[in-house]
Amino acid sequence: MAQDLTRTYELDGVTVPALRGVTLEVPTGGYVALLGPSGSGKSTLMHLLGGLDRPTSGTLRIGGRDVADLDAGQLAKLRNETIGFVFQAFHLLARTTAVDNVALPLVYRGVRTGERRRRAAAMLGRVGLGHRLDHRPNQLSGGEQQRVAIARALVTEPVVLLADEPTGNLDQATGRAVLDLLEEINAERSVALVMVTHDREVAARARRQIEMRDGVVVNDSEAS
Numbered sequence: 159m160a161q162d163l164t165r166t167y168e169l170d171g172v173t174v175p176a177l178r179g180v181t182l183e184v185p186t187g188g189y190v191a192l193l194g195p196s197g198s199g200k201s202t203l204m205h206l207l208g209g210l211d212r213p214t215s216g217t218l219r220i221g222g223r224d225v226a227d228l229d230a231g232q233l234a235k236l237r238n239e240t241i242g243f244v245f246q247a248f249h250l251l252a253r254t255t256a257v258d259n260v261a262l263p264l265v266y267r268g269v270r271t272g273e274r275r276r277r278a279a280a281m282l283g284r285v286g287l288g289h290r291l292d293h294r295p296n297q298l299s300g301g302e303q304q305r306v307a308i309a310r311a312l313v314t315e316p317v318v319l320l321a322d323e324p325t326g327n328l329d330q331a332t333g334r335a336v337l338d339l340l341e342e343i344n345a346e347r348s349v350a351l352v353m354v355t356h357d358r359e360v361a362a363r364a365r366r367q368i369e370m371r372d373g374v375v376v377n378d379s380e381a382s
């Protein structure tokens with residue numbers, strides 16, 4: 159999937175080597191935790207794996223396709239078809255109901271209104287929010303907002319779910335419940351789960367732990 163990836167940011171004439179050569183394969187249906195201190199390159203790698211950004215050098219394949227061969231529109235389409243994202247800060251549209259937030263990725267697929275709503279409502283039911291369809295984000299708790307974000311990530315039936323510190327804004331009990339949900343979904347739909355965390359206890363729940371430091375992988379270990 160990723161071969162010798164580097165990503166260098168240019169900021170006010172200063173060069174920041176955020177990734178310095180990462181090789182990584184995310185197996186179908188796998189569960190991988192990406193661990194490392196702040197600034198080690200975790201989010202940069204996630205953005206690349208999800209096609210939100212392009213590497214400075216190296217080869218990146220998403221869904222079997224080399225991103226270097228794709229223009230921006232083709233990459234956006236591939237992302238919509240293949241990847242689901244869950245972020246620490248939820249990133250829901252504030253003035254939009256839960257069901258319409260979840261339905262949004264289907265707009266880009268050309269799915270019709272009624273069908274969009276039906277699929278979004280079903281996915282909200284799956285994450286335990288069937289009774290909150292018409293609530294807006296500010297009418298929901300943090301844990302509920304993250305469930306909406308998870309439903310939005312899943313409504314397109316992605317191959318990979320990329321979660322960047324998904325429990326970072328949640329209290330411990332709520333965070334554990336969100337992790338339980340992500341793990342259930344990983345198990346029941348053979349969607350691969352790649353989860354960024356700086357918490358060793360959280361990372362220990364994954365089958366495989368990849369540890370980063372200063373833009374490189376320093377440890378890659380699989381639970382037996």
Ligand SMILES: Nc1ncnc2c1ncn2[C@@H]1O[C@H](COP(=O)(O)OP(=O)(O)O)[C@@H](O)[C@H]1O
Binds near residue numbers: 168196200203
């Ligand atoms: N858009 C950007 N422009 C410049 N530097 C960036 C940008 N994004 C991240 N960086 C730098 O790249 C390094 C890795 O950042 P990041 O991938 O966000 O790390 P992590 O998610 O592990 O905390 C850090 O030194 C960070 O300051």
Ligand SMILES: [Mg+2]
Binds near residue numbers: 200201202
């Ligand atoms: Mg980060």
